[in-house]
Amino acid sequence: MGELKKWVTSSRAAQRALLAAKTALAVGLSWILAPYMPGVVDEYPYYAPLGALVSMYPTFMGSVRSGLQTLVGLLFGIMLATGVLLLGTPNIITISVAVGLGVLLAGLPRLGAGREYVPVATLLVLIIGGQNAETFSVGYGVQMALGVVVGLAVNVTIFPPLTLDTAREEISRGRNALMTQLRDAAKALVEEWPPEHEDWASRQHDLDVVIGEIRRAVDAAGESHRANPRAYRRSRHQFVAQTYEDLAVLERITYYIRDLSEVLAAAIWDGPLNLQLKADLREPLSICLTATAEVLRAWEEDAAMAGILDSADDSLAALNAAVSTAAESDASAATSGAAVALDVQRILTALRHRLLPKDDPDQPV
Structure with a gap:
């Protein structure tokens, strides 16, 4: 109980509360903006809040890095799924192989936060996209990018954190x-x-x-x-x-x-x-x-x-x-x-x- 009280009264708790509030705001704004995206992209509005969520990080540069790494991971996953689609109709073997390759690519050290999204994006495009995989890929990627941009904008404009007190x-x-x-x-x-x-x-x-x-x-x-x-x-x-x-x-x-x-x-x-x-x-x-x-x-x-x-x-x-x-x-x-x-x-x-x-x-x- 003493440790909990100490944490609640520390600067870390205040920073976490601010991050939570900004994340909630970024997710809400992303959800509001998502239906206004042009073309078929507005059919996948639920991915914009996800993009905002993954881009929120305690520091602004951390948010930039996390957001960009996530988008790169998505791009790799979509490329793997596209390769499977070029070979014909996806089946249990080609989907499994593509996901396995995604897991291998996720081991690239520079991918950081984006490593988890390589196999996930591959699987989502092949299974959820199905016959509309191309449309789904565009909608998925663009809406995620919208969420990342909104998250970065919120993070840099509303009390961008300086974690000096925690270091002290x-x-x-x-x-x-x-x-x-x-x-x-x-x-x-x-x-x-x-x-x-x-x-x-x-x-x-x-x-x-x-x-x-x-x-x-x-x-x-x-x-x-x-x-x-x-x-x-x-x-x-x-x-x-x-x-x-x-x-x-x-x-x-x-x-x-x-x-x-x-x-x-x-x-x-x-x-x-x-x-x-x-x-x-x-x-x-x-x-x-x-x-x-x-x-x-x-x-x-x-x-x-x-x-x-x-x-x-x-x-x-x-x-x-x-x-x-x-x-x-x-x-x-x-x-x-x-x-x-x-x-x-x-x-x-x-x-x-x-x-x-x-x-x-x-x-x-």
Whole structure:
């Protein structure tokens, strides 16, 4: 129930409601216009609403692509059906072969949304068109094209969507997921040893899923700006570029967090890496991971970054000092601490490059 409430109050729900309203309008307009098409085309008005339906997509360029791919798929299907008709009266063998060829053609990667319509159009022309296959093909194709045009017109003129808010929400979700991972690992390090708090050690796949969803949202935000009359403001283009930068940083630090999580899990519990974690490294490791999580929190809350990054750097320096001390007595026992310290350094470097102004004197070159 909580997930449903969260979705209902999100920008995705509002975008979906707008898409539903525009789809209903496009279907209605297509149905009104279909009987006015010239010649025999007006005998097949029910295909115009279908064309409008298949052309409606959350972004305008997505609608263009989906509509054109659908029409190309229909054209291929009609061509296959025409080939069968040229051979004579359709029968169970020629119809089956044509549909099979349609399924093969549907495998063309560039067909996209139109792939499903290749065998469907072939079957409809041969079975429903029958003796009037030529008339049916013209009516079917033209009415579908009418619906696609109406759908595109509605989509571009009535609040063409800009999915910026969804991208923001997904980036925020990614930051919080990574922050939680670091905090949970830090908490486990200072629990009674060995810690029972171990769910964080098996979240690598969950982190990959989150990053995948962020990438899809950011790509959708970029696509929503293409040929969109609402995307004329420079600030919106800057935001799209910024979201791609955020995505790149999140992907990079996710890799490092997964790596340090694997190292810590192997050092805490028996694992294939056969690592150890000395007791005097656990607290500095915990402090360092907590400080790194604080940087992500500050990024999420748009807080002042320089001081928080400096604190994280100080905790990393303390960890490196503890690792050096531990290595003097047992180099192999300090390996896991050194590996985590290197991952943290990479995380902080990536965050510093992203979050500090480019002309900041503290920004490393």
